[in-house]
Amino acid sequence: MKKAQKRNWPVAVWQSGAILSIAVIIGLLTNQWRPDTLPLMGDHAAGNSSSLEAKDDGLRVSLEEAQSLFFAQAALFLDTRSREFYELGHIQGARSLPLEDFEERFGEVLKDIGPDVFIITYCDGNSCHSSELVALELLEKGCMNVHVLDDGWTLWQQHQLPTAAGPPMHPNDHTTAY
Amino acid sequence: MRLLLGGIFVWASIYKILDPTAFAGVINNYQLLPDALINGFAVTLPWLELVLGVFLIFGLWLPGAVVLSNVLLVVFLGALVFNMARGLDIHCGCFTANTIGNPKTTSYLLHNAALITVAAYLLFKVVIRDNT
Numbered sequence: 001m002k003k004a005q006k007r008n009w010p011v012a013v014w015q016s017g018a019i020l021s022i023a024v025i026i027g028l029l030t031n032q033w034r035p036d037t038l039p040l041m042g043d044h045a046a047g048n049s050s051s052l053e054a055k056d057d058g059l060r061v062s063l064e065e066a067q068s069l070f071f072a073q074a075a076l077f078l079d080t081r082s083r084e085f086y087e088l089g090h091i092q093g094a095r096s097l098p099l100e101d102f103e104e105r106f107g108e109v110l111k112d113i114g115p116d117v118f119i120i121t122y123c124d125g126n127s128c129h130s131s132e133l134v135a136l137e138l139l140e141k142g143c144m145n146v147h148v149l150d151d152g153w154t155l156w157q158q159h160q161l162p163t164a165a166g167p168p169m170h171p172n173d174h175t176t177a178y
Numbered sequence: 179m180r181l182l183l184g185g186i187f188v189w190a191s192i193y194k195i196l197d198p199t200a201f202a203g204v205i206n207n208y209q210l211l212p213d214a215l216i217n218g219f220a221v222t223l224p225w226l227e228l229v230l231g232v233f234l235i236f237g238l239w240l241p242g243a244v245v246l247s248n249v250l251l252v253v254f255l256g257a258l259v260f261n262m263a264r265g266l267d268i269h270c271g272c273f274t275a276n277t278i279g280n281p282k283t284t285s286y287l288l289h290n291a292a293l294i295t296v297a298a299y300l301l302f303k304v305v306i307r308d309n310t
Contacts, residue, residue: 008241008305009241009305011241011242012241012242012244012245012305013242013245014242015239015241015242015243015245016242016243016245016246016249017242018239018242019226019229019230019233019239019242019243019246020226020246022229023222023225023226023228023229023230024222024225024226026225026229027221027222027223027224027225027226028221028222030195030221030225031198031221036199038198038199038202038217038220038221039217040217040218040221041214041217084284125207125209154209
């Protein structure tokens with residue numbers, strides 16, 4: 001207890017700084033020594049994510065294409081994020097089909113949609129895979145025209161394209177741009 | 179309490195140290211840091227967690243380790259809340275680099291809040307109360 005009484009804020013501050021310095025030095029040295037050294041000045045520009053690299057697999061659709069299809073009302077947008085994020089904001093007319101609810105809600109959400117309809121799935125962030133996974137599920141279910149807009153929600157907002165918020169009017173009423 | 183917090187820091191640091199590239203991707207997804215700083219953070223932040231965890235477990239420089247733990251956890255919580263508020267459903271990247279599936283942001287917020295409670299208790303016990 002006597003020892004504890006010596007502890008005070010100035011001590012805590014210099015100790016914090018020292019711990020931080022130790023960690024930074026170890027981190028930098030370890031990085032230099034490891035075979036897969038990570039360059040300290042990496043390129044993390046949009047679409048250059050290490051976790052989801054831009055793919056030319058025929059599944060992706062560019063923002064320009066998605067935008068054209070949106071304004072031509074020639075595509076159905078599916079928001080694969082969780083319902084809470086959909087309600088905070090989504091592409092105008094998009095329907096909510098979260099990956100975790102796919103089996104449960106797939107039939108209901110797409111009951112009026114033919115297999116040849118152009119579908120664009122999207123989620124958010126470069127690490128988001130739910131749009132891709134939902135798209136692959138849809139292809140398995142027989143949908144023939146399914147595409148993914150990578151990092152869709154962020155890109156859509158950045159370009160100030162039409163958005164909406166809130167839940168669908170009622171469970172079977174999915175206002176759609178399609 | 180410090181063993182719990184220290185153990186969690188050590189555990190959380192392991193995957194990040196083993197795969198800094200994946201962790202850099204996680205940091206990038208937060209869209210909070212400029213590109214130039216992302217790899218630097220990816221290389222040093224995991225070691226900060228590990229060193230902090232070890233110091234907490236062994237009771238070394240406890241006031242400093244506890245203060246830094248609080249700062250770190252508050253920054254983590256702030257980043258999660260900020261991204262949730264702007265509707266970015268990113269993965270936490272707190273304990274795994276896996277970015278597939280539902281991010282479960284709310285769950286991680288609760289985990290983080292619980293950790294801050296533990297850290298705040300330690301702060302009170304080690305730094306504030308012992309300083310009076």
